[in-house]
Amino acid sequence: xxxxxxxxxxxxxxxxxxxxxxxxxxxxxxxxxxxxxxxxxxxxxxxxxxxxxxxxxxxxxxxxxxxxx
Amino acid sequence: xxxxxxxxxxxxxxxxxxxxxxxxxxxxxxxxxxxxxxxxxxxxxxxxxxxxxxxxxxxxxxxxxxxxxxxxxxxxxxxxxxxxxxxxxxxxxxxxxxxxxxxxxxxxxxxxxxxxxxxxxxxxxxxxxxxxxxxxxxxxxxxxxxxxxxxxxxxxxxxxxxxxxxxxxxxxxxxxxxxxxxxxxxxxxxxxxxxxxxxxxxxxxxxxxxxxxxxxxxxxxxxxxxxxxxxxxxxxxxxxxxxxxxxxxxxxxxxxxxxxxxxxxx
Numbered sequence: 050x051x052x053x054x055x056x057x058x059x060x061x062x063x064x065x066x067x068x069x070x071x072x073x074x075x076x077x078x079x080x081x082x083x084x085x086x087x088x089x090x091x092x093x094x095x096x097x098x099x100x101x102x103x104x105x106x107x108x109x110x111x112x113x114x115x116x117x118x
Numbered sequence: 119x120x121x122x123x124x125x126x127x128x129x130x131x132x133x134x135x136x137x138x139x140x141x142x143x144x145x146x147x148x149x150x151x152x153x154x155x156x157x158x159x160x161x162x163x164x165x166x167x168x169x170x171x172x173x174x175x176x177x178x179x180x181x182x183x184x185x186x187x188x189x190x191x192x193x194x195x196x197x198x199x200x201x202x203x204x205x206x207x208x209x210x211x212x213x214x215x216x217x218x219x220x221x222x223x224x225x226x227x228x229x230x231x232x233x234x235x236x237x238x239x240x241x242x243x244x245x246x247x248x249x250x251x252x253x254x255x256x257x258x259x260x261x262x263x264x265x266x267x268x269x270x271x272x273x274x275x276x277x278x279x280x281x282x283x284x285x286x287x288x289x290x291x292x293x294x295x296x297x298x299x300x301x302x303x304x305x306x307x308x309x310x311x312x313x314x315x316x317x318x319x320x321x322x323x324x325x326x327x328x329x330x331x332x333x334x335x336x337x338x339x340x341x342x343x344x345x346x347x348x349x350x351x352x353x354x355x356x357x358x359x360x361x362x363x364x365x366x367x368x369x370x371x372x373x374x375x376x377x378x379x380x381x382x383x384x
Contacts, residue, residue, distance in 0.1 A: 058175045058176065060178075083188075085219045085220050087216065092216065111175065111176045111178070112176065112216050113174070113176050113187070114173060114186040114187055114217075115171065115172050115173075115174045115184070116147070116151060116171070116172065116186055117148060117172025117174075117200050118147030118288075118334075118335075118336030
């Protein structure tokens with residue numbers, strides 16, 4: 050086990066590694082169907098979340114739809 | 119009023135944008151509502167099929183169910199992601215790609231804002247982002263000002279629809295320059311929808327009377343004291359304005375002309 054320090058939505062977050070993006074969503078209790086994931090400014094499509102491992106220092110953005118005009 | 123809707127359907131073809139067609143010419147936003155229940159009822163009352171949404175970070179410290187998809191059925195409404203709050207073409211392109219990845223459609227309501235006070239568009243950034251996104255297969259619906267040349271450039275850049283403002287976003291000042299809007303509508307081949315500035319039903323009606331293909335609004339409904347009633351009023355106003363445009367108004371005269379016969383008087 051290693052500890053990975055990520056930046057998630059602009060804030061530092063330490064998680065246990067190795068971990069994939071799907072693991073990260075699970076830890077954050079997020080439904081993968083409801084969010085879009087960007088890893089180091091590249092969009093990671095839903096089918097690839099479970100195979101994409103996060104590395105120490107990675108920057109992750111988790112976005113969804115909110116009210117807007 | 120159900121007959122009104124049926125009659126309109128008979129004489130008015132649906133709104134066609136980017137290969138899709140919509141019965142309602144009223145498009146509504148989902149921002150600024152007091153609560154989600156009111157938003158859902160207002161959107162229902164508006165009869166809108168196209169509903170705009172914003173792309174934002176998930177707030178990891180708050181309830182996970184604040185996302186709009188927990189409240190609005192994406193199989194019932196056509197979700198139009200926007201790039202609101204973006205100040206550069208690159209930023210808007212990034213948001214557009216994220217919006218598309220949410221997985222509903224290739225449409226984007228493109229905003230590239232140029233000024234924080236007026237929220238007027240950065241037209242150079244807008245045209246450049248439109249080019250890039252259209253080349254990536256997006257159906258770009260571009261929010262712009264009421265300038266004909268920008269509207270023409272956006273059409274050339276590949277916009278699926280051009281959406282000039284009636285007045286600044288959230289101002290509720292109504293249609294400030296009907297002449298510009300009419301000119302843009304006359305000159306463009308792609309649909310022209312007025313986006314932003316409508317304050318109340320009469321504004322929506324007058325805007326549709328200019329011949330535009332539709333109206334996108336948010337604040338006028340969301341900030342009304344009774345959002346649901348205003349949504350219904352807007353629905354009727356858009357229909358009334360559209361029908362009046364199609365009907366063709368009488369000429370304006372500077373003199374009175376009696377409506378009753380002048381002959382046969384005692």
